[in-house]
Amino acid sequence: MLVLGIEAATPVAAVAVVQGERVLAERMVNNQRTHSVNLLPMIKAVLEDARVAREDLGGIAVSSGPGSFTGLRIGMATAKTLAQVWGLPIVGISTLDALAYPLTGQGGLICPILNARKDEVYAAVYRTVEGKLERLEGPMAVRPEELVRRFEPLELPVTLLGDGVPIYGEFFKKQLGSRVFLAPGSAMWPRGAPVAELGYRLLMAGEGEDPLELLPNYIRLSEAEVKWLQKQKG
Template sequence: MFVLGIEAATPVAAVAVVRGEKVLAERMVNNQRTHSVNLLPMIKAVMEDAGVTRQDLGGIAVSSGPGSFTGLRIGMATAKTLAQVWGLPIVGISTLEALAYPLTGQEGLICPILNARRDEVYAAVYRTVAGKLERLEGPMAIRPEELARRLESRDLPVTLLGDGVPVYGEFFLKQLGGRVLLAPGSASWPRGAPVAELGYRRLVAGEGMDPLKLLPDYIRLSEAEVKWLQKQKG
């Protein structure tokens, strides 16, 4: 089965095509152009690179959050529209799981963190069990101090990765000491290939759905919604 994976929940736009668990083609950009400009040309190019047409695809996988509200809306809208027009099932993949997935097998805890602004990170805690990634906590929007306390209570080494590392990495090193490993910058962004591969697994398991039923997982309210609620309370 060929699966198209789309990632747009962070400042990076990433697209990939897999056949089963084999990556055939992948593209990623981290530039100043919006995802609405980048995604469609990237999808067209990556399908050409993989040598597949829309008739070959068995489904579409898309990053469903958490992440940038605008990026999520663009990515979800693009994926859902294509799935509806092409008559394909769709699956949503957690942005945090897509980040953690390539580190399956890493000793100890795997903790992807995304900079959520407002002195918070989006985070989840994973561990490899019997060769598979198992989620222990999250996804959640949480203050770094509280996340550090939760990680410390588990008393295991932890690998941090994601775009929250350049912002909060030093803080976690001070709080958790030698138990923390900071993944390199190349692991800071979720890629299209893990989204597509995870999507393939879920499509094979029968978890594909009608694109109209797929919803983003924002985790918390947007700033505009928070202000609106405050105004209503006032």
């Protein structure tokens, strides 16, 4: 099965086409341009790079959060529109799962952290068990101090990755010392290929959804929603 993967939940825009677990083509940009400008040209280009026509696709996978509210909306709207127009099933893939997945097999804990603003990170904690990545905790919106408290009793090395690392990486190293490892730059950002590959597995298991039914996983309310609720209470 050929699957198109779309990642737009962070400042990075990424697109890939996989055939099963084989990556045929992938593009990624971190150029600070809005995803509404980047995504459609990238999708067109990656299909051409893979020499795949839209009629050949078996489904679409899209990063479903957590992450930037604006980026998620753009990515989800793009993926759902294409799936509906092309008549394809769609699956949502956790942004944190997609970040951690390429580090499957690494010892210790794997913890993607995304900048959630308000002095919080979106995070989840993973460990490789019998060759497969297992989520131990999350996804959650949590203060870095609280995440440190959760790591302390585990006494295991922790690999951090994600766009929260440039902001909070040194804090975690100071708190946890030599137990903390920061992923290299090439593994730091979300990519389209893990989204597509994880999507392929769900689609093969029959878990594809109608595009109209797929919803993002924001983890917490947006600022606009918080203000609206406060206004209603007032």
